[in-house]
Every structure is written in C-alpha cells, then in structure tokens.
Amino acid sequence: MTAHQILDGKLVSQELQTDIARKISKRLEGGFQPPGLAVVLVGNDEASKVYVNNKIRACERTGIRSAAHFLPRQTSAKALYALIDELNEDPEVHGILVQLPLPEHIDETEVTNRIDPDKDVDGFHARNVGHLALRQPGLRPCTPRGVMTLLNHYGIDPKGKHCVVVGASNIVGRPLMLEMLFAGATVTCCHRFTRNLDDHVSQADVLCVAVGNPNIVDATWIKKGAIVIDIGINRLTDGRLVGDVDFEVAAEQASWITPVPGGIGPMTVATLMQNTYEASL
Numbered sequence: 033m034t035a036h037q038i039l040d041g042k043l044v045s046q047e048l049q050t051d052i053a054r055k056i057s058k059r060l061e062g063g064f065q066p067p068g069l070a071v072v073l074v075g076n077d078e079a080s081k082v083y084v085n086n087k088i089r090a091c092e093r094t095g096i097r098s099a100a101h102f103l104p105r106q107t108s109a110k111a112l113y114a115l116i117d118e119l120n121e122d123p124e125v126h127g128i129l130v131q132l133p134l135p136e137h138i139d140e141t142e143v144t145n146r147i148d149p150d151k152d153v154d155g156f157h158a159r160n161v162g163h164l165a166l167r168q169p170g171l172r173p174c175t176p177r178g179v180m181t182l183l184n185h186y187g188i189d190p191k192g193k194h195c196v197v198v199g200a201s202n203i204v205g206r207p208l209m210l211e212m213l214f215a216g217a218t219v220t221c222c223h224r225f226t227r228n229l230d231d232h233v234s235q236a237d238v239l240c241v242a243v244g245n246p247n248i249v250d251a252t253w254i255k256k257g258a259i260v261i262d263i264g265i266n267r268l269t270d271g272r273l274v275g276d277v278d279f280e281v282a283a284e285q286a287s288w289i290t291p292v293p294g295g296i297g298p299m300t301v302a303t304l305m306q307n308t309y310e311a312s313l
C-alpha cells in the first residue's frame with residue numbers, strides 16, 4: 033500500500049464533542065439551562081437503533097439533555113405530528129431529530145417540515161434547505177457539515193479542486209454539493225442517470241461517495257493523490273461494516289481517505305451535538 037493519510041473522524045468527533053462539552057459547562061456555570069435534544073425513532077430498523085443510541089451517548093458526553101421517543105412501526109402519521117407539535121412547544125427542547133428512514137406509510141417531507149425550523153437540528157426543513165442554498169445562516173445537515181469540519185481539521189482546502197459527489201440524496205449528496213461549492217470547489221454530481229461514472233470519478237481531486245452500495249465505485253478508477261470521503265455504510269452478511277469504496281484499493285491511490293467505520297459516521301453524530309448546542313443559544 034502506498035502512503036496515504038487517514039482522515040480520522042472518530043478522533044476529530046471526540047475533539048469536537050469535548051469542545052462542545054466545555055462550552056455547555058461554561059454556560060451552566062453562568063446559570064443557563066442545558067441544551068435539550070428530542071430524539072424520535074419510529075420502528076425497529078436495526079441500523080437506525082445503532083445511530084440513535086450513538087446520538088444519545090453523545091448527548092451524555094457533551095451535557096446535552098436528551099429525551100428519547102421510541103415509537104412502534106405502526107404509529108400513524110397523525111400521532112407522530114402530534115408528538116412533533118408538542119416538542120415544538122416545549123421550551124426545554126432546543127433540537128428535534130426524527131431518525132430517517134421512516135416507515136413507508138409516513139411522508140418524510142411532511143414530517144421534516146412539521147418541525148419548528150429553529151429546532152430542526154438535522155437541517156432538513158425547507159426553510160433551512162433554502163438558507164443553505166442561498167448561503168444564509170441556518171441549521172445545516174449534519175453529514176455534509178461534518179465532512180467540511182473534518183477536511184478543515186486536516187488543513188485540506190477544497191478551493192479550486194474538482195469535487196465529485198456520487199449520490200444526490202436530500203440528506204447528504206445535494207447539501208454536500210452546496211457546501212463544496214461554497215468552499216470554492218468545482219462540483220460534479222453523479223446520480224442514477226449518470227453515464228460513464230468511471231470518467232467522472234477518475235477526474236476527482238476530492239471524491240465523495242454517498243450511495244449506500246459497496247459496488248457503486250470501482251476503486252481502481254480513483255486518481256492518484258485524490259482525497260476520498262466515503263460516506264456509505266453497508267453491513268455485510270458476515271456482520272462487517274464497509275463503505276461504498278473498497279478501502280484497501282482506494283488507499284493505494286488516495287492521498288487522504290476516510291475509514292468506515294470511524295470516518296464520517298462519528299462526524300455526523302458530533303455535528304448533531306454542535307447543531308443542538310447552536311440551536312440552544
């Protein structure tokens with residue numbers, strides 16, 4: 033394997049959480065109430081349970097008061113709206129997070145737009161998406177913001193670089209394109225109708241892959257010296273967790289690369305803490 037350096041999301045997320053914990057404890061000394069995060073999970077998706085538990089543990093580490101609402105899969109949209117309305121009104125709740133995906137009978141867009149945009153710590157509400165698109169202040173989606181924080185930590189500046197984002201989801205791909213654009217990158221977005229994915233991938237100085245398919249990108253396509261941000265998380269039948277890019281092969285080409293696990297996942301969780309803290313100010 034040639035020399036590549038690891039973008040260590042686990043380490044940087046711990047540092048970010050330590051910084052948030054320090055800020056919160058300072059505010060508590062000043063007589064302010066702790067930030068409060070309501071975490072809502074509908075159903076029994078195993079991966080979602082892991083992510084939600086990671087978020088609750090991060091709240092404990094940072095001093096954010098968390099309230100978990102675990103609802104059965106058959107919960108009606110009406111009942112979920114009623115809970116969101118209640119949390120919107122609760123002055124001790126500064127952030128509301130509804131874990132996605134939701135069961136099919138519940139419309140995700142309706143749910144995210146039901147959340148008070150000032151408490152929308154996921155940054156998925158149409159108002160916050162609009163603010164991001166217009167480069168105005170507002171709550172920003174955690175994974176893309178976490179990617180930018182990680183790059184910044186290692187002194188990597190996307191300005192002038194060609195950033196190829198594979199995946200155009202609301203949660204990651206599209207907001208990440210905007211973050212990269214605002215950071216001065218030239219951005220290409222590849223999606224399900226993109227032809228010649230290999231051509232696009234091979235031109236990336238910064239390659240971000242967020243599809244959730246470990247076979248989407250052939251790592252031999254990656255340009256020598258590229259920075260590889262793997263946002264996919266795939267659990268194999270043997271229980272192993274892998275990203276969307278074959279790490280061993282990509283590491284041969286990359287100058288910097290994120291591991292899975294221990295890369296963007298922990299950054300997503302730490303950024304949620306950052307957003308919750310900021311929403312409480």
Ligand SMILES: Nc1nc2c(c(=O)[nH]1)N[C@@H](CN(C=O)c1ccc(C(=O)N[C@@H](CCC(=O)O)C(=O)O)cc1)CN2
Binds near residue numbers: 130154293296
């Ligand atoms: N309401 C939201 N739902 C979802 C989001 C989101 O940002 N808001 N993003 C993804 C999943 N996600 C956040 O919830 C998430 C993904 C991964 C991790 C994480 O800690 N990953 C670890 C491995 C964990 C494991 O063992 O499986 C890692 O990569 O090291 C946390 C959160 C979809 N839904």
